[in-house]
Amino acid sequence: MLLVYSMDISFEEDERTLTMIDPLYGDSFVTSQSNEDEQVVDENGPHTEQQAVEGSKSAEKNKDEILKKLEAAFSQLTDVKDLENYLALHSRMRVIVSINKLLELSTHTCALEIGGKVCGEVLCVTQDVTSIGSRVEIIRKCKNGHSQKWVSSEILGAKHNSDFYLNDYLLAAAIIISGNNYSKFALLCKALGLSIISSNTFTRFQKHCAAPVISDVWNKMNGLIVNILKQYEEICLCGDGRNDSPGHSARYCVYTLMEHATKVVVDMAVVDKRETGGNSVTMEKEGLRRLLEKMATVLPFSEITTDASSSIMKLVHEIKGIYITAVSNKYNGVV
Numbered sequence: 001m002l003l004v005y006s007m008d009i010s011f012e013e014d015e016r017t018l019t020m021i022d023p024l025y026g027d028s029f030v031t032s033q034s035n036e037d038e039q040v041v042d043e044n045g046p047h048t049e050q051q052a053v054e055g056s057k058s059a060e061k062n063k064d065e066i067l068k069k070l071e072a073a074f075s076q077l078t079d080v081k082d083l084e085n086y087l088a089l090h091s092r093m094r095v096i097v098s099i100n101k102l103l104e105l106s107t108h109t110c111a112l113e114i115g116g117k118v119c120g121e122v123l124c125v126t127q128d129v130t131s132i133g134s135r136v137e138i139i140r141k142c143k144n145g146h147s148q149k150w151v152s153s154e155i156l157g158a159k160h161n162s163d164f165y166l167n168d169y170l171l172a173a174a175i176i177i178s179g180n181n182y183s184k185f186a187l188l189c190k191a192l193g194l195s196i197i198s199s200n201t202f203t204r205f206q207k208h209c210a211a212p213v214i215s216d217v218w219n220k221m222n223g224l225i226v227n228i229l230k231q232y233e234e235i236c237l238c239g240d241g242r243n244d245s246p247g248h249s250a251r252y253c254v255y256t257l258m259e260h261a262t263k264v265v266v267d268m269a270v271v272d273k274r275e276t277g278g279n280s281v282t283m284e285k286e287g288l289r290r291l292l293e294k295m296a297t298v299l300p301f302s303e304i305t306t307d308a309s310s311s312i313m314k315l316v317h318e319i320k321g322i323y324i325t326a327v328s329n330k331y332n333g334v335v
């Protein structure tokens with residue numbers, strides 16, 4: 001791919017955005033612009049005026065010196081010699097444990113029965129402590145050599161001879177339900193020293209357990225909402241779209257429709273930028289179009305309140321015309 005200099009900001013933004021959608025499309029876009037705006041860099045590197053000059057104060061030429069100065073300055077700022085006790089405390093591993101499981105540790109004697117008689121010797125914690133996922137396993141032994149494994153989480157179920165632990169799956173569910181994302185939550189736990197499930201475990205849970213259940217419940221709930229609202233007239237729907245990030249770099253748009261009086265979410269649509277030809281600006285309009293077309297057949301409404309942009313108003317007029325004509329034709333026996 002060609003290296004580009006003298007590139008204006010808007011072009012760079014467009015090129016970056018389009019490349020994210022489809023590498024082929026992005027490349028063709030760059031190629032088509034290259035004849036007018038680009039300067040191809042030769043194999044000898046950047047322009048001659050950028051080459052090192054002795055005694056230069058250029059930040060780029062003195063990069064190593066700047067980094068050394070910053071490192072020296074930061075080493076004083078972040079000196080932790082007087083915080084060793086706190087650092088030792090911070091470095092200790094933490095786990096999530098339910099109180100009921102914690103209380104099991106208050107039992108200090110071996111409960112193993114041998115020949116109808118309980119051992120009863122004192123249990124001592126060994127150094128055998130293992131942290132797996134969001135749980136910890138501790139081995140305790142009595143002086144008769146009996147060992148007892150304590151696990152910080154209850155077992156939810158078992159499959160193929162492996163146990164599924166409650167805290168692992170509650171944690172994954174809690175991240176999703178609270179609208180969080182794994183990487184941000186994992187960063188928090190890393191700062192806290194809290195042992196949690198891996199990214200792969202979370203992704204598997206999200207894909208195979210959470211997403212199907214959420215989808216199923218939402219579909220049933222959506223059906224119930226529509227069935228109840230259908231019994232009423234003069235329904236006013238309010239709609240707005242929200243992109244996953246601001247500006248042209250947005251990839252997804254969620255358009256939500258809400259019933260005005262009850263504030264109940266009637267339906268929602270997720271639009272991917274690839275579905276609108278790589279144009280993030282028209283994602284919102286596309287989301288509204290899908291929902292209005294669906295609502296026109298499943299939930300007759302009398303008002304829609306949404307953005308006052310000209311493209312949205314045009315869309316609403318078009319859809320209104322199509323469905324009013326269709327209903328009129330039906331009553332006239334045309335359709």
Ligand SMILES: [Zn+2]
Pocket residue numbers: 110111112119120121142143144145146
């Ligand atoms: Zn024992």
